[in-house]
Amino acid sequence: MRTVSGLTTDTFERPRELGDRADPTVLYARTYLLIRLVVGGVGVLLPVALWLVDALVLQGSITLRGSLSAYYHSGARDLFVGALCVVGCLLLTYLAAQRRTWDYWLSTVAGxxxxxxxxxxxxxxxxxxxxxxxxxQRWGEHPVAAAHFACAAVFILSLAALCFVFAARDRRWGGGHPALHRACGVVILVAVAWAVAGFVVDLDLGWLTALYAGEVASVWAFGLSWLVKGSDLLGRPLLTRRGS
Structure with missing residues (x-):
């Protein structure tokens, strides 16, 4: 279904099952689903992995940082940058062959x-x-930090929009989990609002800052949505024909 923008929420004709690896359509679908699984897995595991590397492996502070981004200045810097680069590159290649879809443009912006x-x-x-x-040193810490937060906001909001695209497609074609994806999108938006509110009023709970809580909730919500959308690769039969 195309909208006024000329973009569609439909993607490609999906095979009925993923067992025939000699079928190019199956191989394309498996690649598509694998990207979803990896992106979702990184999103779910990253907050925990950052804390473990910082606190246990490298014997850093056992307290939570003020935000996920603050781990750039910790012993877990390489993990933080590496994980985001993996997610970014996968998002940039996601549905790259179908540039008239909302999925492609939203994932490209997010990447x-x-x-x-x-x-x-x-x-x-x-x-x-x-x-x-x-x-x-060249641009100043404040301008670089402002650009950082602008990129973070665009990234998170693009992922929320993708959750709503997933929900709309599942609802239209039947099957899937439209309510779950819609809930993940709502959680991301609420978490962003909570993090922003934390700059105005004190919403911190000890070590747990409003910014950190909002970021983790957003990352886990998008990670769950993408893991569920990639779950067909684990053997669940495909029940829909287009763009599940």
Whole structure:
């Protein structure tokens, strides 16, 4: 179904099952679903992995950081940047052969934005002994941090929009989990509002800042949505014909 913009929420004709690996249509579908699984898995595991690497493996602080982005200035920097780069590259290649779809454009915007999050660091924490990055030295910490937060906002909102696209497609073609994807989109929007409100009023709970809680809730919600959308690869029969 095409909209006024000329973009569609439909993707491609899906095979009835994924067992015939000699069928190019099956191979395309499996690649498509694998990207969903990897992106969703990274989203669900990243907050926990950052804390574990920072607190246990590298013997850093056992407290939570003020935000996920703050792990750039911790012992888990390489994991943070690497995971975001993996997600960004996968989002940029997601449905690249179908550029008239909402999925392609929203995932492309999200992919560019998350690479910006990875390469434009947030400000260093107070009393940090870590020197500023070359970008921060050239442009200043405040402008780089502002660009970082702009990219983060675009990334998260694009993922929320994709959740609503998933929900609309599942509702239209039957099967799937439209209510779950819609709920994930709503959780992301509420989490973003909560994080923004935390800059105005004190919503922190001890070590748990409103920004950190909002970011983790958003990442887990989008990760769950993408894991569920990729679950066909694990053997569940395909019940719909287009763009499940």
């Amino acid at each position: 560019v934005a998350v690479l910006g999050v990875a390469f434009l660091p947030t400000q260093r924490p107070p009393f940090s002994t870590t020197p500023p990055t070359p970008l921060q």
